[in-house]
Amino acid sequence: MLKTIKNIVIISMALFCFIGYSQTETKAKYVFLFIGDGMGASQIYTAEMYLNAKPGEIKVEPLLMNSFPVRTNMTNYSASSYVTTSCAAATAMSTGLKTNNGIIGKSPNQKIDYENISQKAKKAGFKVGILSSVMIDHATPASFYAHQNSRDMYYEISMELPNYNIDYFGGGGFHYPEGENGGQPNSYENAIKKGYTIANSHEEINKLKHGDEKIIAINPDMYPSGEFYWAIDKNEEALTLADFTKKGIEVMDNDKGFFMMVEGGKIDWACHGNDGVTMIHEVLALNEAVRVAYEFYKERPDETLIIVTADHETGSLYPGINYAMNPELLKYQKISVQEFKRKMTDLKNTNPEVSFNTLSDLIQEDFGLGNSEIGLTLDKDELSMLKLAYNAQFKKNNAVDADADYLDKNDVNSIAETAAYILNKKAGISWGSGDHSGTPVPVKVIGKGQEEFSEYFDNTDLPKKIQKLMGI
Template identity: 85%
Template sequence: MFKNIVIISIVLFCSIGYSQTKQNVKYVFLFIGDGMGLNQIYTTEMYLNAKTGEIKAEKLLMNSFPVSSNMTNYSANSFVTTSCAAATAMSSGFKTNNGIIGKSPDQEIAYENISEKVKKAGLKVGILSSVTIDHATPASFYAHQNSRNMYYEISMELPNYNIDYFGGGGFHSPKGKNGDQPDAYVNAVKKGYTIANSHEEFNKLKHGDEKIIAINPDMYPSGEFYWAIDKKEEALTLADFTKKGIEVMDNDKGFFMMVEGGKIDWACHGNDGVTMIHEVLAFNDAVRVAYEFYKERPDETLIIVTADHETGSLYTGINYEMNPELLKYQKTSVQEFKRKMTELKDANPEVSFDSILDLIQVDFGLGNSEVGLSLDGNELDMLKLAYSKQFKENNKVNADANYLSINTVKSISETAAYILNKKAGISWGSGDHSATPVPVKVIGYGQGEFSEGFDNTDLSKKIQKLMGV
């Protein structure tokens, strides 16, 4: 009996000692490449330093991380998830139906998310995105609404949780759908937030500042970043906002930062392969900022890179061929080439097809036989049809249409991108989400927790366990 008591005492002592000395990770970065599946990553790697006749894929930083696994992402009512259902599961540990933000499928229960839990534990929280900060994925890390489309309600709810740093895009509808509601920015200021929406105000943000909403001063009027491919040199990047978030929130107790590359998804919905690649590269640059922080504190930092879902059913290789070097001849996004075509039509509605072909060659390389981008008869017919519908039949092309808009008539811009993608060896199965699991790349303290495949409801549980929340 005495022997058993001694053994039990030793076990209890060791357990107590372990619980008292066990280290928790202090700094957690969760990077979500919206719509970024394995093929989005690999296509980007093939694009880097691609040369004719050379078979090589240069690794992205995220793909060099020591732990690589995958994550399932079905929603409560569909094998094919939406961003809000996936992000709700990732942030709260509970499934919900497609279309719902932070609530149960019956909309009766508001799920407590990881941001709320981390704040209650006395740590800091940052939420960043390259699209509007009230969009589906970022909103799922703080809001609770019956629909992702309730942008105004989400933006009004945003300041209620004392999150330390919001960064990236603005609000989708700050005064409501009809523009006649109390301003969401004014509401945030009344609740103690500082709005930094100029370069000067952004640069002034410093360590220790609290309750910040930092908005890119150079972006589309609808509140999302310009496309990375379009190289608006004055515009701040997702990497800039990540770096500023670290500067503002760095503290001895720790922080949790969610960073979304939201426009990867938008490019994939539009089947714009090269623009997608540049968004993945911009996202990888933000990951690099966190990695530099990790190198200074490797025993206290955890970086997780993943996605909410894959978009577009992207696949690589047509008839056993890949020519990723051809993708480098696209110099602008499909959206901005649409704008160029619209402006040209307004200025000169009688512009010739040959003049359009010249512009297509400049911005997509198509027609340049010297680099392997000559156009065959079928491809010319496709472009002629798009030209006829857009310039002769007066079909309206809205460069700023919602990224989910489905166009029955493909514009010249979309047709050019389709032809270039096909010549390069990449193709798309749809303009929607797919049901495939998403990649998970991890480095840092506790990385082994992610070494085997898991469901998206387990993500926040794993993070909370490692943070001791």
């Protein structure tokens, strides 16, 4: 009898210790989820080659995100296709449930609103931030707060945005704040009525401080359509994704913790346009935002979790043509395809009779093409391609819209797109398409609970793993 009582006491003490340990065990209090839209393994590796490229030297140093101790892959098919769209992928990544391509935060039959990780984190007492380098009502950020039948319902998404008391929105603006055709209640005014503060100047954003709540911080220096300028174009005054990440930490830091989703949205846009060098600079911009989170992690390594992944890959990019790569040649591109299109439009408006020779000088200045001293001599076929583009744009007066939607398909290959294609090919970059691919995407993790991500998994498992580690 005495022995039985002794055993019961020992078991009870062990159970008490276990319960006590489980209740005091530190969870992931601060979670950063970085999503490189369209960023597959090839996009990351190409950026690494670009950074380390020197003539005659083969060397690759990993980006910060690629130095994280846990590195695996994640499947991303949607409920309707093996090739996902951003909204279907982001819905899976925010809710743990699949939906059809084109839908935001709802079931495939559009009848059920899925509860997302932002809503769950808020209910559990965490602060929540949603950041993007594109419009904050775009597919990926919207999937972390909204529920709409179509990703194209931008106005409806923007009107839904303030309904969930999310603490900090940062980055781009709204597509159509007064509706696509105008005349509807203003999205910003709707947010203000629901308690949000709009900060859209350098001064207002700089003044944001620890403890401020319900903030929509919008980059004061961006394209009129609402997305950041391209990183390659070096608009020195413009705030970066890293700046918004740093401000988000400052505003939301608290003892309970926070969940922050940060999207590098223009990686995808550059890949849709097969603009390799511009894509590289967008990957590097995301990596700098990751660096901000990493500095925070170093101060609280036992409480912080950083995940870097993608919703899908875009462009079927593969580096290497005939076993050759010359990534050092990519460094001669100094401007995005979009901004070179704008330069060509301005030139046509001021000097419609400009000669091809004058144009060639501008191409060499911004892409290096035609400069034999740096290994970018143009052969007969390449010259012919550029002349065809020149004739179409300047002689036949085919319009080229620098600000056309990134998904619009144009039958006319502009001078800018042609120059980028030639430079990519000379450097050894090949594009399989201008659309999404169905390949699994990379996942890079460091911090509290990192081992939870060590095996190959599906994107619906991502929020479940995060919520488990946060204790939600």
